[in-house]
Amino acid sequence: MNGHVITVSLIGGLGNQMFQYAAGKALAERHGVGLALDLSGFRNYSDRSFLLDRLRVPETVVSLAQPRVAEKDQKQFARALWKGRVDRLLGLAGLPKLASSPQEYREPHFHYDPAFEALGPRTVLFGYFQSERYFGCIAERLRDWFSPREPLSDAAAEVLARIECSRLPVSTHVRRGDYLNPGTAEFHGILGERYYRQALDRLEAGIGQESTLFVFSDDPTAAEEILNFVPKSRLVLVRGDPQRPWEDMALMARCRHHIIANSSFSWWGAWLNRSPDKVVIAPRAWFAPNELKKLNIHDLYPPGWVLV
Structure with missing residues (x-):
């Protein structure tokens, strides 16, 4: 060899x-x-x-x-x-x-x-x-191997403490940033309020209780607007360091359940959660409609993930 x-x-x-x-x-x-x-x-x-x-x-x-x-x-x-x-x-x-x-x-x-x-x-x-x-x-x-090499920053450690104190923490990823760029939006597609409303309804119908959403986004203002239907008392906007994305991913993984975006970043945030009882809600519309017609995305979703 x-x-x-x-x-x-x-x-x-x-x-x-x-x-x-x-x-x-x-x-x-x-x-x-x-x-x-x-x-x-x-x-x-x-x-x-x-x-x-x-x-x-x-x-x-x-x-x-x-x-x-x-x-x-x-x-x-x-x-x-x-x-x-x-x-x-x-x-x-x-x-x-x-x-x-x-x-x-x-x-x-x-x-x-x-x-x-x-x-x-x-x-x-x-x-x-x-x-x-x-x-x-x-x-x-x-x-x-995909756990952070160094201890979390103070800000991330504070979020982790809030996650650990929460009765039912759910990571929720709202992806904007480069997805809004011309060309990129036409390829990836952008998830709006309708997806997040349906995803939360599906999640809470399955687990039978209200959750606290820990919201991860590259545009917290847009995320707050999209999640306007959730009482503010149940939202925690995580303002992570853009230079330390691995910390946000690690924090996602420590939540109990997950509502992911059409993004490999929150895919991993959910996958890294070791709990066999986790519920992962993922979008069927992983790409924009024209791209979805060309691609078979069936193997993207691990068994048991719920598609909305």
């Missing part, structure tokens, strides 16, 4: 990085080989930065004297991105695509790909892998 390693190209925000890492780690564990993290995608990506080193991810627990990623693995993302662009142009011209390296695996579609299980011990992974089916075999260890 000497020299064998799985390489995963990372890109996107914290939630996306966690999906990509989880799939790569599961494959590496299956073969008993190491995992290399290719960070080259962040070089020209000013909106997002590498954040897995803020969690207990073993591949990032290295001495400062060691490079985080082997130099030969640094350019995998850039090569894959270049190939994707060329393939699109060739496709428009009716020409065959470039030949892929036999060791390179490019995620073929949004839903789970059973061919993933047969990949070899020297594979380079490129994709998003947004399904628990890729990494369910290491779920409990992932929950350990």
Whole structure:
């Protein structure tokens, strides 16, 4: 097995990085080989930065004297991105695509790909892998690895104390921010009051009692307006530090139940909750209507999650 390693190209925000890492780690564990993290995608990506080193991810627990990623693995993302662009142009011209390296695996579609299980011990992974089916075999260890490496900040610790004192804390995620940008909104879609009203009705009908909503949002003012139908006495607006998103995710996971947005961030906040009795309400409209027509999102939702 000497020299064998799985390489995963990372890109996107914290939630996306966690999906990509989880799939790569599961494959590496299956073969008993190491995992290399290719960070080259962040070089020209000013909106997002590498954040897995803020969690207990073993591949990032290295001495400062060691490079985080082997130099030969640094350019995998850039090569894959270049190939994707060329393939699109060739496709428009009716020409065959470039030949892929036999060791390179490019995620073929949004839903789970059973061919993933047969990949070899020297594979380079490129994709998003947004399904628990890729990494369910290491779920409990992932929950350990995806916990914050450092103690919570004072502000986050205060929120945690409120969650622990609450009789029935429910994390509620309202995603705005970049989802409002032209193009992004057309792809992701934006959840409004109707979704949150239906989600809360469904949740409380199931658990038979009123809850306290701990509201996580990149736009607290918009979140408060959307949740106007909830008495203010039952709302806790969590004003987290945008530079420390892993803290908000960890706080979500400590709530009893979850109303998530169409966001990988709150997907993980709910998934990291170890309780077998948790209720997770998720939106059927994970993407905007036109995108939903093109994508099979069935494998995105773990068994038992309630769709509204």
